[in-house]
Amino acid sequence: MATKKKILLIEDEESLRSVMRIALEERGFEVIIAIDGEEGIAAIRAGTANLVLLDVILPKMDGYEILKTLTLKEKKQAPIIIFSVSTEPLSRKKLRELGVADWIMKSEITPDQVIDKINQYTT
Numbered sequence: 001m002a003t004k005k006k007i008l009l010i011e012d013e014e015s016l017r018s019v020m021r022i023a024l025e026e027r028g029f030e031v032i033i034a035i036d037g038e039e040g041i042a043a044i045r046a047g048t049a050n051l052v053l054l055d056v057i058l059p060k061m062d063g064y065e066i067l068k069t070l071t072l073k074e075k076k077q078a079p080i081i082i083f084s085v086s087t088e089p090l091s092r093k094k095l096r097e098l099g100v101a102d103w104i105m106k107s108e109i110t111p112d113q114v115i116d117k118i119n120q121y122t123t
Contacts, residue, residue, distance in 0.1 A: 004030040005122050008049035010040035010066075011083065012058050016106070020053070023111035029118070037061025041069060049078045050122050053104075053114070056084035067098040075099035079121040083114075 007029045011017040021031045032049055034040040036059040044052060044066070056063035063082060067075070079101035095103060101121055104114060 004028060005050040005118075006030045006032055006048055007118060008032045008034065008040070008043050008052045008078070009083075010034040010037070010043070010052065010058065010063070011055045012036060013055075020111065020114065023115065024118075027115050035059075037063070037066050041066050044070060044077070044080075045074060047074075047077045051078050051118055052080045053083040053118075054080055054100075056082060064098070067095075067100065070099070072099065081117060081121070 007024055009017060009020055009024070009031055011020065012035050017033060017035070021033065024031045032043055034043045038060045040054065040058065041061060043049065054063045054066065061069075063084065067080070080099060082095060082100050082103040083106065084103070085106050092103065102117060104117055
């Protein structure tokens with residue numbers, strides 16, 4: 001039996017976190033949850049996830065602070081996909097410079113589209 005791919009979901013909004021967790025688990029992923037920036041950075045540094053879905057607006061430490069804090073080596077442990085309502089105030093170019101593999105706009109996406117995006121970076 002193949003090992004389940006682990007997705008670290010760093011999201012503070014409980015309803016979205018719950019929907020995404022169920023959608024990911026139903027499709028065979030193991031989901032690691034962090035509900036704020038401090039938990040998120042600790043989970044990234046633990047290095048067990050195959051991919052990180054990172055919300056930008058988080059309590060304690062936002063997604064941009066997390067990206068700025070991580071070393072290049074830590075960012076390469078697992079692709080990081082920004083999962084947010086907006087990529088502002090940073091441009092997509094700046095997100096790439098911060099080590100982000102891709103981004104997903106919450107307002108425009110379904111769980112199946114998130115799964116497709118995850119599969120692009122975890123296969």
